[in-house]
Amino acid sequence: MEGIIVRRVIPSDNSCLFNAVGYIMDHDKNKSPELRQVIAATVASDPMKYNEAFLGKPNGEYCAWILDSEKWGGAIELSILADYYGREIAAYDIQTTRCDLYGQDRQYSERVMLIYDGLHYDSLAMSPFEGAPEEFDQTIFGVQKDRTIGPAERLALNLVKEQNSKRSYTDTSRFTLRCGVCQIGVVGQKEAVEHAQSTGHVNFQEFR
Numbered sequence: 001m002e003g004i005i006v007r008r009v010i011p012s013d014n015s016c017l018f019n020a021v022g023y024i025m026d027h028d029k030n031k032s033p034e035l036r037q038v039i040a041a042t043v044a045s046d047p048m049k050y051n052e053a054f055l056g057k058p059n060g061e062y063c064a065w066i067l068d069s070e071k072w073g074g075a076i077e078l079s080i081l082a083d084y085y086g087r088e089i090a091a092y093d094i095q096t097t098r099c100d101l102y103g104q105d106r107q108y109s110e111r112v113m114l115i116y117d118g119l120h121y122d123s124l125a126m127s128p129f130e131g132a133p134e135e136f137d138q139t140i141f142g143v144q145k146d147r148t149i150g151p152a153e154r155l156a157l158n159l160v161k162e163q164n165s166k167r168s169y170t171d172t173s174r175f176t177l178r179c180g181v182c183q184i185g186v187v188g189q190k191e192a193v194e195h196a197q198s199t200g201h202v203n204f205q206e207f208r
Contacts, residue, residue, distance in 0.1 A: 004130060005155040007115055007163075008123040008137065017073035017114075020121040024112035024139040025085050035081060036067050042080050078102045078114075088143065091116055092124070092160040094169040099157070104147070111141050111149050113156055115163070118170035124159070126152055 010020045015032035022031025040063040043050040047059045055062040055076065065071055082089045082103030088111040089102040095118055101111075113124035125137035141149040163169070178185050181201040186192050195201065 002151050002155075003126045003128045003132075003138070005113075005152060005159050006125055006127045006130075006137075007159065008125050008134065010120075010122050012120055014070050014072055017077060017121045020114050020123045021078075021081050021085075021089065021112075023123040024089075024114065024125070025081075025087070027134075027137070027139070032069065035084075036069075038084050039066050039073075039077050039080050040064075042084070075100070075102075082106075082108070085112075086110075087112055087140065089114065090156075091121070092156060094118070094160055094163045095171060097157070097160050097164050099160075109143055111143050112139055113141075113152075115160060117163075117168060124156055126155075 008023060010016045010023065010029060013019075015036075018032035018035040019029045022028045022035060025031075043055070043059060043066070044063050050059055050062070052058050057065065066073070066077070078089050078091060078100075079102045083106065086106075086108055088104055088106075088108050090111055091100045091102070091114045092098075093100070093116050114121050115124050123139065125134075125139045126141075127138075128136050141152050143149055179195060179199075179201050182199070184195065186195050
C-alpha cells in the first residue's frame with residue numbers, strides 16, 4: 001500500500017541535522033545532545049582518520065566545537081551517524097535536487113531520508129495519507145538489490161523537485177544575512193564565515 005512522502009519540520013535551533021536524524025532513526029526530535037556526544041566520541045577515538053585536514057580543525061578542538069549546541073552539522077556528521085546507526089542516510093538538496101548518500105559503501109540494508117534547503121534539515125517520512133499523525137510515519141526503508149528503496153525513492157525525489165520549483169531553498173552563495181550581534185549585513189556563506197571568524201559572532205538572521 002503506497003502512501004505519500006511528507007516533510008516533517010524540525011525546529012530551527014542550530015541542531016536541526018541531529019534532531020532530524022533522531023526523528024528518522026528513533027522517532028525522537030530531541031536527540032541532538034546525545035548524537036553530538038556520539039560524534040565527539042567517534043572522532044576522539046580515531047585521531048588518525050579524523051585528522052585536522054579531514055575535520056578542518058584539530059581533533060580536540062573539533063570535539064569541543066561539535067558539542068556546542070550553537071554549531072551546525074553537515075557531511076562529516078552525517079557519515080558518522082550513518083555508521084553509528086548502520087543505515088544509509090539520503091540527504092536531498094532542494095536547490096540542486098541532488099541526493100547525497102552516506103554509508104552507501106557499507107552495503108547497509110536500510111535507508112532513511114532527509115531534505116536540506118541550504119540552511120536547514122528536515123526529515124522525510126512515508127505517511128499513509130495527507131494529514132496522518134506522525135506516529136503512523138514510516139521513516140526506515142529497506143534497500144533492494146538494485147540499491148534503491150522502491151517507490152519511496154521516486155516519491156521523495158518528486159517532493160524535492162516540487163520544493164525546488166517553488167524555490168523553497170536558500171542560495172547560500174547569494175543569500176543576505178544580518179549579524180544578530182552587530183547588525184552588519186553580509187552576502188553569502190563565505191562572508192558570513194569570514195565575519196564570524198573575525199568577530200566571534202555566530203548569530204545570523206536571513207533578511208531580504
